[in-house]
Amino acid sequence: MKYFEMAVKELLSGAERVIKSIDRESIEEFIRTLVEAREKRRKVFIVGSGRSGLVGKAFALRLMHLGFNTYVAGETIIPALRKGDIVVAISGSGMTKTVVALAETAKEIGVKVIAVTSHPDSKLGRIADQVVVIKGRTKVAEERNYEIRQLMGEHESLAPLGTMFEVSAMIFLDSVIAELMRRLGVTEEEMRRRHAVVE
Numbered sequence: 001m002k003y004f005e006m007a008v009k010e011l012l013s014g015a016e017r018v019i020k021s022i023d024r025e026s027i028e029e030f031i032r033t034l035v036e037a038r039e040k041r042r043k044v045f046i047v048g049s050g051r052s053g054l055v056g057k058a059f060a061l062r063l064m065h066l067g068f069n070t071y072v073a074g075e076t077i078i079p080a081l082r083k084g085d086i087v088v089a090i091s092g093s094g095m096t097k098t099v100v101a102l103a104e105t106a107k108e109i110g111v112k113v114i115a116v117t118s119h120p121d122s123k124l125g126r127i128a129d130q131v132v133v134i135k136g137r138t139k140v141a142e143e144r145n146y147e148i149r150q151l152m153g154e155h156e157s158l159a160p161l162g163t164m165f166e167v168s169a170m171i172f173l174d175s176v177i178a179e180l181m182r183r184l185g186v187t188e189e190e191m192r193r194r195h196a197v198v199e
């Protein structure tokens with residue numbers, strides 16, 4: 001259980017550091033954009049791949065509970081993007097091909113793109129209208145820095161690949177949901193009524 005306990009400590013302390021480092025102005029801008037989207041009944045598309053995609057699906061579910069018109073890219077029932085809609089693109093590296101391609105297409109249509117990434121200078125970061133920077137080791141950082149860490153005798157991280165980004169992104173997005181609940185005056189009971197009755 002030694003590595004389990006060490007991993008818990010690394011994940012909790014790391015996520016706290018990451019969340020504290022997020023620029024508060026970018027958080028406020030993100031929240032304001034979402035509130036406006038709900039008021040105007042704009043569609044909010046969530047885009048992510050792999051584990052970041054799973055984080056995105058969890059966020060989309062909570063947005064639906066809050067009464068948002070939300071969809072997850074890649075599902076079979078999503079409607080077409082229209083000018084004025086929003087894409088929230090989640091990619092730690094900012095280089096995930098499917099995520100970047102969808103963000104580029106969205107921009108061509110006139111859709112606002114919000115990037116949630118560790119790399120604001122990445123292709124996704126440069127495409128986006130808004131960027132929320134969530135620091136964390138991504139798969140790319142792992143590959144590039146492995147030899148350096150090995151030479152210095154550093155141990156392997158107990159939060160491998162993009163885990164720190166994904167865990168921190170989940171906490172960040174769930175915290176955004178908590179803020180949205182208060183600003184929109186939505187109760188947990190109202191959210192429960194929108195929750196699936198068949199699971």
